[in-house]
Amino acid sequence: MNVNRREFITSAGGAAAAAAAAAMFPVAAEAAGEILIGGLHDETGGLDFAGKPMQQMLRFAVGELNENGGLLGKKVRAVTADTGSNMQLYQTLAEQMALRDKVNVVEGGITSASREVIRPVLRRYHVLYFYNTLYEGGVCDRNCFCTGTTPAQTVEKLVPYVMKKWGKKVYTLAADYNYGQITAAWVKKYVEANGGKVLSTDFFPLDVTNFGPTIEKIQSAKPDLIMSVLVGAAHLGFYRQWASAGMKHKIPMASTTFGAGGTEPILITPEEGNGIITCYGYYPTIDTPANKAFIAKIQSKLGEYFDGTMPLLTELSECTYEGVMMYAAGVKKAGTVDRMKVIEALESGMSFEFPAGKVTIDPKTHHCIRNVYLADLENRKFIILEQFDQQPPSDTQAVCNLEKHPDSNIQYQIKL
Amino acid sequence: MTGEDRPPLLEATHLTMRFGGVVAVNSVNFRLAEVELRCLIGPNGAGKSTFFKCLTGQYQPSAGTVKFRGRDITGAAPHQIARLGVGIKTQIPNVFNGLDVHENVRLAAARGVKTRRMIDRTIAEVMDRVGIGDLSSRIVGTLAHGQRQLVELAIVLAGEPAIMLLDEPSAGMTNEETARAAAILREINRTTALIVVEHDMQFVKMIAHTITVFHQGAILMEGPVAAVMADPTVRDVYLGRRAA
């Protein structure tokens, strides 16, 4: 190690320093005769309900690859670690995967917070990264592919639909962190674009449980509908208190988050949850052969990958499957696991038929052009109301162009 | 002769301490001359200890003033008063139980700007004056009550005060410890004024010239030992009660 001291000192910037470190410990594990797909998800802690299915889906996808003869004739192995809903562990385990396990790609990260922790690490150590969660948009990093939907794809469809259905006065409730903040801003934009008005936008830290005052405030504001961007365990309290205040049938509700992780419909009684309209890139109720086959396959493998019980099928878990499959396709096309070659392959405008429908990688933004669906929750099932084909991530496209600026490495705060 | 015709070292005027409804010290006027030795006697709850706490700044008096060598120290912080040269030995030995005897004395001696040699000298001479040199390395918490009393005495001495307030110094001491204490006090008194709260009349007789009698927070009478001892009222409120 000391031999490389000089090399270190002359290196400029943490990235370079780390590059030196990486150089000393070549990341590509081809020699090992195996291709390693890393998974960083919260299998325990506050986000376990989302993390578990994603992790299971990753193993399931890797299993499918091996059934079809692996990649480049090599066996594929899933290397997963539990980040315990703890940001410090994300940091540590990302470094561990890059430097110790030397994985070829990392799939994972759930909250935007966790993504912004591991994205710089993986870029620094030249490990390809797939982020498979719906999020606020704006990430612009050639080393990172985002398979999930962004507000321009979902909110843009959701808002006009519910406004046509219910009215023009909207009251927004949002979780107080960057996803909530930015999504709330998009809601405002689209509401106004459709000639409506956002009466008020209230932000709640993730640990707020008592919504009594808020419920009274809403009543005094008298909106036509509520747009909920609430997130996480504590905020479920709102749906309960809303229902128990008898407001359920007085003011209807749409949400960009309800059921995204899959648990809400289970934890909330039908009386409390029915009639909430949402919009995501995937619902288990999508009525296509591809999706039916997908679900059937999962059912046949329950014991093997899903400890016996049906996993929560959501955009999060389905996109994790997509993430793995996209990487595999990239490697096949490139004929190597060399990171840059794989990235170039993926940037060639690849297109896939996934359970969620047709998905195309947008080379400019490394985000996905995909179908989105509007659904209404009835007795814990999402009834699909409408389908919108091939929606581009126009929000991110507005700020990010990796073809022009391949070195950009930030998350843009999209100006609205 | 009482201290009246000498310049006052300590002077309390109409000193009063109330707790809610209770008046613990009631408009006490008290003067003490340089290098005087005064004994305070009086039944339990007469306000002696409260009086001490007012003098040392542990309590903020409700009314009245305290002057030290003509300087008003009413309501000053304990450490400020202590720095002027007022030392107090409290009723329950108030020492650093976790530290050894030497450390205890050193802490007292080392306060202020002093060279190591000055400090060491002070320590040595105090230890020897009080006669606890042999305990030097013992942890104070492990000593007997009487010995802790002596240690506290040493601590107060090491601060080289101009006046020492002693709250029942002989409590819990064996007879010969008591005699030693009395001797030490007389010897200390050559250079330092003393106010001694004491129940043990033998001990008082051994040391006192003048006695002040507290009763229900006020001064009942003040005078030479013999006179006070002879006084019938004092007998009633104090000695009498004590005999019963």
Add this chain to the structure above:
Amino acid sequence: MAYALVILIEIVRAVAGLVLISTGLMVIFGMMRVINIAHGEFMMLGGYTVVIAGKAGVNPWVSMLVLAPLIVGLFGVVAERLFIRFFYGRMIDTLLATWGLSLFLIGFVTVVFGNTVAGVSVSLGSVQIGGFRVSGYAFFLIAVAAVLLVATYGVLRHTRWGLIARGTMQNANMAAALGVSPSLVYMTTFGIGSALTGLAGALLSPITGVVPTMGIAFVARAFITVIIGGPAIIMGTISAASLLGTVSQLMTFATTPVVGDVALLFVAVVLLRILPQGITGKLFRRSI
């Protein structure tokens, strides 16, 4: 007008909430000078009792009002016998020990039941006030809090145990003087305190949902209410809860929940500076 009334109700609800979460702690602290940092976790156990009983098909009201206090109370007794009693008189050790217990319980419950939220749904319909609807459950909580206070007062004032309790508060040897072993008094007290805490946890679970970490949200507030309240159990709880509840709720209406919480904490700190012995340390001295 109606809005003002609604705000008032919300304030009373907040005060009631504080009373609920702090009474158990108050009983324990007031009598034993033991601050139980695991208080929040005791509430959490109450919540889980309801959830589990619910799964077993027990009527939620029964499990909230009967089972939860019972089970958590028993748990309290066990904890006191096996653990807490070794720390009496050593306040800081008690703090550390109960903090350890708190972390342990969170971890343990997480391992057993996982970290996902379990919901409890009990609806009491809602009440129409002017143009507003207020959850009936709010009124239920207020009622329970009131009953709780009255009951505690009655017990302390009119029962033998209450006498012993008040005696012990004045002076720890009093119990012995009355011919009761202090250790028994302590055990009972801790049990009762735990039971009250369990009840609070159970009653709040429909609002907050039940997670292993739910206690953290409460412990600080309960803690503060008790300290600010000072020595007198009933008067202390009432005065502190009213003050803090009003402040935080008004701020919440005026601005956001965060500001509400911060205001509550801030007032608490300042009060401590002014009245280190708590409100009843200075005012209402004679009250219980």
Add this chain to the structure above:
Amino acid sequence: MDRSARAGTIATLLIGLLITFGLPAYADPFQVMQMTLYVVLAIFALSLAFIWGVGGILCFGQGVFFGLGGYTFAICAINFGGSTGAFLMALLIPAAVAAALGYFMFYGRLNDVYLGVVTMVFSLIIWKLINSTAGPEWHIGAARLGGFNGIPSIPPLNWPGRPADALDPLQVFQIAMGLLVIVYLAMKLIKGSRYGRVAIAVRENETRAALLGYDVPFVKLVVFTFGGLVAGMAGALYAANQAFIDPNVFSLEMSAKVLVWVMAGGLSTFVGPIIATIGLQYVALFLADHKLMNSQLVLGAILCVLVLSLPNGIIPALQDAAAWLFGRTRLALAGRAPAAARKTAL
């Protein structure tokens, strides 16, 4: 310090130097980064060990100063573009806040439980506030506070005056080790100094110290402020090493952790907390990595056992055992510290 104590200190130093320059040769960058993290947390633990062990101040919110250090460094580094000034600020700000809070508490004669409550509440306030700064309107200069998400991609440490030359992981590790050694030495010296003795006296018996003419609140204030400064230093290194920081550093669990480390290590020594920190942190990571057991459960269990059976901490217990084996008794002054430290708070 008597001879044996001095010998111990010197031995500790030698070991420290050995680790600083020897160990990395056998470790890959990942392990080096891990060790850096441990070292940083050890410095954090020392800050509490000092105010609690020497000053008898039990702070339930020590995480606040750690967090403030981290955030200050992050914000300044992003704005200044270099790490040197940021690092200094990360010492000053926490120290200043500690001084302010200390003044509020010690001159208000707050003690024992109340001290605990105030420090705990204070950390809650900061935690809630920082958590609610997600909006774009919350920024200091170029640095977004980020609320719940925290501040990502914080600039690394660099050579003073040469912002371009970032230090590599190995150098960061060596700097952290260097600072650990310096802090350790400084604390040893202070504790042994006349001032340290006074602090201990105050811890042992405030009234008596005051009656001897020592300004008790001031003594405590100085100790507390120094503790805040050291915690801030640790926080700055943490932020620089992790390249990111979020509000969890202000959470009660953070403050609980450091309490456990110090208790485990024992209040009478400074080496103890260092060893305990590294040991327990390693265990925690190991458990998380192997999904063996819930780390909070372990943390809690350890804390319970410690208070119950080893109130003086593991390391002193071992020392006692050793002393008993070789029939030597330990330095009394130090030996009595923990029990007394907690007694004063009664």
